[in-house]
Amino acid sequence: MNVDYIVAMLMISFGLYCLLVKRNLIKMVIGLEILTFGIHLFLISMGYREGGVAAIVTGTNPAPVVATMGVDPLPQALVLTSIVIDVCVTAMLLSLAIYAYKHYKTLDTSELRRLKG
Amino acid sequence: MAGMTLIVKTASRLLFPFVLLFGIYIVLHGHITPGGGFPGGVVIVAAIVMLVLGYGADAANAKFSPLQASVSENIGSLVLVATGLLGLFVGLNFMKNVIPLGTTGNLYSSGILIPLNIGVGIKVATGLAVILYAMLTAFEEEKK
Amino acid sequence: MMRRVLAIGLVCAIGALLVFTVSNYLLPFGTFPQRKFENFENQSVAQVYLENAPIAGAGGAGAANVVTSIVWDYRGYDTLGEATILFTAVCGVAMLFRAAKEED
Numbered sequence: 039m040n041v042d043y044i045v046a047m048l049m050i051s052f053g054l055y056c057l058l059v060k061r062n063l064i065k066m067v068i069g070l071e072i073l074t075f076g077i078h079l080f081l082i083s084m085g086y087r088e089g090g091v092a093a094i095v096t097g098t099n100p101a102p103v104v105a106t107m108g109v110d111p112l113p114q115a116l117v118l119t120s121i122v123i124d125v126c127v128t129a130m131l132l133s134l135a136i137y138a139y140k141h142y143k144t145l146d147t148s149e150l151r152r153l154k155g
Numbered sequence: 156m157a158g159m160t161l162i163v164k165t166a167s168r169l170l171f172p173f174v175l176l177f178g179i180y181i182v183l184h185g186h187i188t189p190g191g192g193f194p195g196g197v198v199i200v201a202a203i204v205m206l207v208l209g210y211g212a213d214a215a216n217a218k219f220s221p222l223q224a225s226v227s228e229n230i231g232s233l234v235l236v237a238t239g240l241l242g243l244f245v246g247l248n249f250m251k252n253v254i255p256l257g258t259t260g261n262l263y264s265s266g267i268l269i270p271l272n273i274g275v276g277i278k279v280a281t282g283l284a285v286i287l288y289a290m291l292t293a294f295e296e297e298k299k
Numbered sequence: 300m301m302r303r304v305l306a307i308g309l310v311c312a313i314g315a316l317l318v319f320t321v322s323n324y325l326l327p328f329g330t331f332p333q334r335k336f337e338n339f340e341n342q343s344v345a346q347v348y349l350e351n352a353p354i355a356g357a358g359g360a361g362a363a364n365v366v367t368s369i370v371w372d373y374r375g376y377d378t379l380g381e382a383t384i385l386f387t388a389v390c391g392v393a394m395l396f397r398a399a400k401e402e403d
Binding site: 185186187188189191225228232235236239249250252256257258259260264265266267268271272275278279282283285286289290293 | 353354355356359360361362363364366367368370371372375376378379382385386388389392393395396
């Protein structure tokens with residue numbers, strides 16, 4: 039019964055619900071963040087092996103133990119890059135939200151639809 | 156932007172060196188323990204954010220202005236590229252490990268990883284500080 | 300009102316489809332592939348990385364942390380591209396707020 043996959047899929051659907059139903063700009067950004075976290079969790083938990091140890095050579099696990107019983111290190115390296123990209127996208131989205139609030143005095147997307155010239 | 160009350164100011168001033176030391180430890184031990192350049196840079200900028208939010212952006216401008224933060228980000232980026240160009244000057248490919256490798260598990264281990272981690276740690280920390288200053292002092296003119 | 304019901308129904312349908320695809324023993328047919336060591340005997344790149352990275356000689360990185368040696372030594376060029384993305388985002392945010400300051 040793989041619980042980590044089910045939790046990752048639940049997080050994706052919660053993030054999708056926030057993006058579709060809510061009308062505040064900040065809440066939509068939070069929904070996008072939850073969606074991205076769910077995808078990262080799914081990618082990392084695909085690299086787990088049953089009974090495996092972490093991929094770091096320490097005093098307790100010398101090099102031969104890590105070579106035969108270590109978990110997959112490749113998804114962790116790729117998700118590291120993806121987290122930094124997510125931070126950059128969120129910074130740009132939030133600065134756009136600040137700009138929109140300064141001009142239109144509201145953060146409701148149904149009011150932002152009537153753009154002034 | 157005005158600062159907060161006396162309790163917040165005292166607590167952030169007392170906690171600042173410990174959080175900074177923890178961030179520098181994560182950056183420097185990137186090849187032995189989990190972590191590396193990116194999480195260490197975020198912990199360093201968390202210490203700076205604590206001070207800026209407690210004392211106000213005007214008081215923080217006198218100590219660490221956005222211009223200094225921007226110059227520091229460029230220095231971190233140049234350290235990253237210059238360490239990669241070391242391999243080109245010797246005759247091998249870009250970002251080849253040309254510094255002698257020590258024994259696995261010591262602090263002086265894998266040759267080229269330590270300058271790379273330091274460069275990216277400085278770059279992430281001061282880059283996020285530039286974003287923080289830009290968002291805090293964006294629309295202040297209309298309040299005066 | 301009708302739109303909200305439609306949106307919630309769509310999210311519930313997609314969520315149920317995703318949860319039933321990855322769960323074992325909830326569907327009457329098939330399972331998601333098991334994550335055991337014997338399924339990946341001689342066909343994974345991860346095995347080469349786990350064996351070669353801690354070696355302090357030729358072909359190895361000499362680092363105790365295998366993930367850091369993948370990110371910086373074997374795939375250092377991708378991390379250079381990611382540092383460029385961080386630089387571009389900081390430039391974009393600073394440019395946006397400089398235009399706002401000169402407007403007033």
